[in-house]
Amino acid sequence: MPTAQELKERIEKALPGAKAEVEDLTGGGDHFRAEVVSDRFQGLTRIEQHRLVYDVFGAEIGGPIHALSLKTSPPQGTS
Amino acid sequence: MTNEKIREFIQKAIDENRVMLFMKGTPEQPACGFSMRTSGALNELGVQYAALDILPDPRIRQELSAISNWPTIPQLFVDGELIGGCDIVTEMYETGELAERLGVPQPQAEPEAPTVDAPQSAPLGIENRLS
Numbered sequence: 091m092p093t094a095q096e097l098k099e100r101i102e103k104a105l106p107g108a109k110a111e112v113e114d115l116t117g118g119g120d121h122f123r124a125e126v127v128s129d130r131f132q133g134l135t136r137i138e139q140h141r142l143v144y145d146v147f148g149a150e151i152g153g154p155i156h157a158l159s160l161k162t163s164p165p166q167g168t169s
Numbered sequence: 170m171t172n173e174k175i176r177e178f179i180q181k182a183i184d185e186n187r188v189m190l191f192m193k194g195t196p197e198q199p200a201c202g203f204s205m206r207t208s209g210a211l212n213e214l215g216v217q218y219a220a221l222d223i224l225p226d227p228r229i230r231q232e233l234s235a236i237s238n239w240p241t242i243p244q245l246f247v248d249g250e251l252i253g254g255c256d257i258v259t260e261m262y263e264t265g266e267l268a269e270r271l272g273v274p275q276p277q278a279e280p281e282a283p284t285v286d287a288p289q290s291a292p293l294g295i296e297n298r299l300s
Contacts, residue, residue, distance in 0.1 A: 136257045138241075144240050151240040157203070158241075160256050 091119035091157060097147075098124075104146040105130050118155040132166040139163075176232040179221075183246045184238075188218035188271065190242040191233055196220050203255035207243040210262040216271050247271065 094112040101110040101124065101169055103108055108128035115121040124143065131139040139162040183189050188211065194200030196208040200222075205237055211218050223229045229241060237244055237251050245252045247270060252258060261267035268275040 136260070137253055140253065140257065141238070149281060150242075161260070 092122075092150075093119060095123060096156075097122055097155075100146055101126055101143060105142065106159075113161070120154065120157065121159075122157065123159040123161075124159045127163055127165055129165055131162055136162065172228055172232060175228050177238065179229065179233050179236060182219065182221055183236075183249055184245075186219035187248060189246040190218055190243060191222045191223050191229075191246075192220055193222065193224055195222055200224060201240075201242070204243045205246060207255045207258045210258055210267065211245075213276055214268055214271060214273050215263070215276075217271050219266055234237070 094114040098110045098112040101112070101142055102108050105128045108126055108130065109128045112122055112124045115123055126143055128167070130142060130143075134142075140160050143159055143162060144158070147155055147158065179191075190196075190208060190211065192199065192201075192204035192208060194204055196212065198203035199208060205236075208220060215255065221229075223233065233242075234240055235248075239251055239254065241254050243258075244256055245258050246255070252261070252270070258267060260272070265275040
């Protein structure tokens with residue numbers, strides 16, 4: 091069962107320089123919420139930003155990770 | 170019903186309905202909180218939309234995600250283009266971007282918590298059209 095800390099580390103590893111805050115919404119290791127700030131998001135639509143994060147987990151989304159709610163943005167003051 | 174036919178049906182629904190929502194359950198009876206919030210936002214805006222319940226056959230979700238390259242449900246399409254799931258739709262609802270995209274006025278009331286009002290259109294019945 092994934093933990094919020096694991097998800098945070100995997101996002102930050104896959105998107106170098108990114109800052110991720112991940113919360114386990116139910117404590118059950120399957121519903122998470124993540125806020126991710128990365129300069130990789132610069133100039134991308136929300137769809138494209140979220141896809142970058144979803145792609146880190148592939149088929150685990152909808153599987154072991156039942157839900158991953160996302161809020162993404164480029165770093166403040168650079169958008 | 171082959172997977173191919175299901176995929177064609179989904180693509181047709183996206184092409185033929187300007188505002189097309191794929192969800193769990195129906196706007197009247199959403200089967201998931203994320204689907205409820207997303208259809209709720211559309212209901213608040215008073216926009217006409219078509220909705221399709223993906224639950225009756227697991228292949229609907231499988232084929233939909235293959236078309237959209239998006240892993241989760243709900244999925245909202247406008248003018249044939251994927252807008253997003255619950256997070257993006259909720260965020261765009263709150264900022265007024267969704268109203269702008271749909272060409273309707275932003276409701277004056279508190280936009281934070283879309284409630285589930287009566288939907289503006291009947292959901293598509295996939296069980297009728299896929300059988």
